[in-house]
Amino acid sequence: MVLFISKQEKQRAKVLAFINDETEFEGIDEIEETGVVANEEGLSKQLGDYSKSIRPESKANLSKLVSDEIVSYIYEDLITHHASEVIRALFNQSARENLKEVIRRQHRQYIRDDLVKIDYILSECIGTGFIERLLKLPEITDIGWNGHFLTVETPNIRLSYSAKELGLSNIENYINRVAAKFSNAVGKAFNESHPILDSAYDNVRLNAVHHSLSPDGTTLSLRVVREQLAITGENFSDCFAPAFILDFLAGIMKTGCNLVISGMTGSGKTEIQKLAFSFVNEDEKIITIEDVQEMHLKKLYPNKDIYSWQINEKIGIDELVRASLRNNPDWVVVSETRGAEAYEMYQALMSGHYIVTTLHAESAAKIPRRFVGMCLSKYQLDEKLLMSDLVSTFDFGFHIKKVTYKGTTLRYLEEIVEFGMNQHITLFKQIFRNGKFYISTGNQLSPAFLGRMAEKGVAEFIFPTNQENLISKPIINELALTEGLPLQNRLKQEIAKKIIGGEVR
Numbered sequence: 060m061v062l063f064i065s066k067q068e069k070q071r072a073k074v075l076a077f078i079n080d081e082t083e084f085e086g087i088d089e090i091e092e093t094g095v096v097a098n099e100e101g102l103s104k105q106l107g108d109y110s111k112s113i114r115p116e117s118k119a120n121l122s123k124l125v126s127d128e129i130v131s132y133i134y135e136d137l138i139t140h141h142a143s144e145v146i147r148a149l150f151n152q153s154a155r156e157n158l159k160e161v162i163r164r165q166h167r168q169y170i171r172d173d174l175v176k177i178d179y180i181l182s183e184c185i186g187t188g189f190i191e192r193l194l195k196l197p198e199i200t201d202i203g204w205n206g207h208f209l210t211v212e213t214p215n216i217r218l219s220y221s222a223k224e225l226g227l228s229n230i231e232n233y234i235n236r237v238a239a240k241f242s243n244a245v246g247k248a249f250n251e252s253h254p255i256l257d258s259a260y261d262n263v264r265l266n267a268v269h270h271s272l273s274p275d276g277t278t279l280s281l282r283v284v285r286e287q288l289a290i291t292g293e294n295f296s297d298c299f300a301p302a303f304i305l306d307f308l309a310g311i312m313k314t315g316c317n318l319v320i321s322g323m324t325g326s327g328k329t330e331i332q333k334l335a336f337s338f339v340n341e342d343e344k345i346i347t348i349e350d351v352q353e354m355h356l357k358k359l360y361p362n363k364d365i366y367s368w369q370i371n372e373k374i375g376i377d378e379l380v381r382a383s384l385r386n387n388p389d390w391v392v393v394s395e396t397r398g399a400e401a402y403e404m405y406q407a408l409m410s411g412h413y414i415v416t417t418l419h420a421e422s423a424a425k426i427p428r429r430f431v432g433m434c435l436s437k438y439q440l441d442e443k444l445l446m447s448d449l450v451s452t453f454d455f456g457f458h459i460k461k462v463t464y465k466g467t468t469l470r471y472l473e474e475i476v477e478f479g480m481n482q483h484i485t486l487f488k489q490i491f492r493n494g495k496f497y498i499s500t501g502n503q504l505s506p507a508f509l510g511r512m513a514e515k516g517v518a519e520f521i522f523p524t525n526q527e528n529l530i531s532k533p534i535i536n537e538l539a540l541t542e543g544l545p546l547q548n549r550l551k552q553e554i555a556k557k558i559i560g561g562e563v564r
Contacts (some may be wrong), residue, residue: 112459123147124179129169133162134184146243148185155181187237194263194283201282201325204234214289215467215534231276236277238267259351261446262286286355290330298534299327301498303523304487307475310520312338314512315389315413317452319396319430321420327470328417329353329394331457335415336360336392343389348379353394376400380407388412398439401430405445408452423456423464423476424483453478454508462491469534471496477505486522494535495526 098452137145141161148154162170182191184537193199193211201212209220222230241258242249249256252461255271262284270277270285296302307501311318312335320328332353336345346366347356357365364387368379380403383391386459391407393400393416408414420429434445475487488499500522509519 102474124176125169130180130183133166133180137161137184145185145230154187158185187240188233190237190281197285199283204279206273206278217468231270234277234279238277264351284353286358288330288333288359290334292329298469298471298532300374300489301530304472307520308335309338310517311455313340313517314515316454317408317413318455318457319426319453320414320417320459321423321426322456323419323461326459326461328427328459330413330416331459333359339363339390345386345390345392346383346386346388347377347392348383349394377403380404383398384410384412396433398433401433402438405434405449409448423458426456427453427455427478450478451480464494477508479505496530496532498525498530499527502526
């Protein structure tokens with residue numbers, strides 16, 4: 060009989076084992092027979108593949124491959140004799156390889172040429188320890204430490220771990236070490252005089268608040284940005300929206316449009332922004348403007364004409380938007396509009412350029428009001444005229460919602476609005492109620508936009524007629540399958556000991 064358990068508990072057990080570098084093989088066949096581990100895709104496959112390189116006889120310490128004392132001793136030696144190489148190794152793979160050879164030659168008595176242990180030591184000394192190993196897993200998007208417990212998030216699951224479960228006796232020291240490595244990498248101080256750290260290291264964004272401002276200890280939030288699409292044509296309808304909405308998105312992007320995507324933090328705004336540009340013609344020039352690289356459009360679409368710009372401490376989004384207009388772009392893409400740069404984007408709109416951006420708003424219908432407020436935060440303008448210009452120039456607003464249901468995070472498109480001078484047209488509405496999704500459509504695109512589609516030779520898009528129709532979603536069906544069968548603590552711990560952990564290569 061196959062034992063079904065919730066996805067959340069399975070992921071929790073796997074990540075816990077991964078954090079703790081479990082190295083026990085005993086009884087793995089018995090666990091596989093439950094149907095929990097065998098042939099599962101994603102996280103368990105990646106960990107399973109790597110487990111073959113871990114030596115089963117290394118059982119002396121299930122929490123760590125090498126003791127903290129040895130790691131500290133080797134770290135001090137590296138800092139004393141190879142300081143410049145240590146700093147360079149944060150970003151440079153060849154420097155890391157050089158340090159591996161130093162560890163292998165000068166500390167052979169501790170590692171006996173065990174390459175896995177060398178990788179572990181280097182991760183602890185140069186990288187960010189188990190956090191670095193977690194960030195290498197493609198499923199993990201966010202990691203946080205709130206002073207009491209660690210949170211690990213994937214696109215659908217949020218897990219938490221106490222310091223005891225992590226096997227760390229001095230978590231405050233560890234968290235400060237992580238923050239220090241990020242601060243050193245970007246040349247920023249992190250101390251009582253500079254208690255807030257915003258930093259980016261490789262594809263990771265970090266925010267830390269020093270313990271002088273946080274009574275429970277230093278807090279940490281990390282977000283990892285993947286150079287890939289999280290929402291694709293293949294998984295679009297799993298939860299996000301029906302497949303015909305993907306056809307609609309393709310149609311409006313091929314036509315050319317001004318699109319604003321709203322939603323709360325972590326709802327998936329940037330992912331839809333990235334997906335939208337898969338439909339843009341290759342002969343159209345795109346300029347992207349970001350504070351931290353998140354979209355990676357040049358890497359996603361190497362054949363498209365993309366200029367990728369990033370702000371710094373001296374040059375802001377508003378200046379780059381002004382500069383973009385001197386480069387004759389078809390599209391100006393601002394990763395997120397937060398403030399007075401909205402005015403420069405308004406100027407770009409009025410000069411005939413297509414604008415795509417994201418922002419925080421309560422609904423798609425409230426996007427113009429939010430944009431007006433940001434313009435007025437710095438400039439004295441005629442509010443009525445500004446609003447009139449925006450609603451006549453903005454084409455579409457997408458609003459994305461994020462909810463947690465049975466321990467799983469669901470991200471879905473709540474509504475699509477076409478803006479207009481006289482009224483906004485709600486083209487699509489999706490609601491989630493009592494564990495079920497319902498959609499409503501029926502209103503059609505304005506004659507003006509249909510005319511623009513015809514000018515570009517894009518097929519006319521007709522919305523189907525639905526009045527709160529119940530639709531089936533694979534993710535909801537999966538959650539229903541595991542309902543009422545929580546994993547027992549004993550089994551959870553048993554699986555955690557059997558799934559192998561270690562640094563992912």
